[in-house]
Amino acid sequence: MTAPAALSARARGRDAAAVHRGPTFPRVVASEWTKVLSLRSTAWIAIVTVVVSWVVTYLSANASSGDPGFDPSASLPDGLALSQIGTLVLGVLVGTGEFRTGAFRTTFTAVPRRLSVLAARTVVVAVVGALVAALALVAAVLGVLPAARSRDIPLDLTADWTPQMLLGSALMLLGMAVLGLAIGSLLRRTVPAMTLALALVFVVPVALSLASELVAGPPTGPAPVETDVVELDPVSTAVALLPGDAAFRMTTDPEAGGVDGAPDLGPVGGGLVFGAWILLPLVAAGVRLRTRDVT
């Protein structure tokens, strides 16, 4: 061997340094960040989510601006019901993407301590979800402004519960992204994960509220007078404890009260229930990742 000793020593030193540094958490986060941000689907979903937030809020504020007692800040969460689907889908696609394309083999060869990949992905999805949420809320404010201006009602974002409702709305959009990621990471296949996520957040609540109507009979005539003792009914309680309704409670004012016939969780309680819904599949995904083969 006549290779320059100095060079090989330097090369050995570089290799040793690289091995020594290893896949540290910041570096795993950086790699996940690149993977999520370089996908076209991420950009498209973000754009559609923000545009949908503007359109729905604009239309709904315009529609209700004719009502007496129109409050522009109350129209702010109107677009959320639709834009939350954007961040949910984003999370599911990030969670299942590598298992669909086969890139997970490279990822878990590079990072054999698999859990840090899931943790890094959670961080990245939460950050992207927070960015999308911030843009969607700005879009919602812009959507309410024309209706507020036409009625000469100033839009005060610092009054009453509005700051808390805005924060709750952002947390809801962000949380939906992480919930999608958790379900996607757990099931690893796009169609089952997407079906479960959409069922849990959108379809089951509709089914249950139709069912409660069925059991209680269709609403006839004026609603009964509110009494202090409201009888709890099991179906409404179940609806209030599902992730969709629990998360939505974060976006409403604390005095609004919850679903009729269900215990009122309040914004903080709603957030905690929603958090539990996120943690459950996330922990299950971590356990599956740690103990089972990645295929």
Place this chain on the structure above:
Amino acid sequence: MRPARAVSLPRVLASEWTKVTSVGSTVWTALGVVLTAAGVAVGLGMFVRVGDGTSGVSLVVSGVVVAQLAALVLGVLVGTADYATGSSTTTYTAVPRRLPVLAAQTLLTAAVAVVTAVVALGAAVLVTVAQRDATGLALLETDGSSRALVGFVAYLTAVALLGLAAGALLRSPAAALVGGVVLLVVLDQVLAANPGRVADTARALLPGVGARLVRDDAQLASVEAASLGPHLGAWGAGLVLAAWVLGLLVVAAVRLRTDDVLTGVRR
């Protein structure tokens, strides 16, 4: 040498039949339709008491809202399977006229969905027998009951075809699934939060309005009384859904005819 037989619709049907029945997802989604339809009915039946003002038929068909998701997935997977696996190249080399494939998929999805929905309905009727006896709710006691039972099968079949059309059009299962759920469920919820003449009219023109087929006369009257939009009646609502299915199938056929079949294939 034996002369090659031409590509004909029956032969395309046979090849699509093999594809549809040889993948696990068809069996799983069909099972999903049956289990959700029966499971929701029996679960809800536990809460029904005498004098609730409900009817036997509305209990039996109560699972339709969840079951429609499984029916949608069934259609979406038939519509996108070729693109997801890359076998569209083979399929359309064998059938260069392309449209017979979509026609065959439509016929097969409709057939599978009708059989699945009938089985699901039968299961829901059977599992609630004891509960309906205990509460005195006869199956066909209210007006419009038989229409609701037929509507259950018709609605689930139409939703499966909507999924097929969305899948064939978008060529991606995730996109078709999200699009289908938005059209059937989410937009309706968003519009319901802002009731008014415009919102109610828009709701009456969404495909999900077809679920009115699955209601008996009393429920239909209460739904329509609560809406400021057009009163379509059950069959009118069914026609709106049918128009959506047909419209999306036509757009999917146009894309199939004019666009490269490799567009949207995962490679």
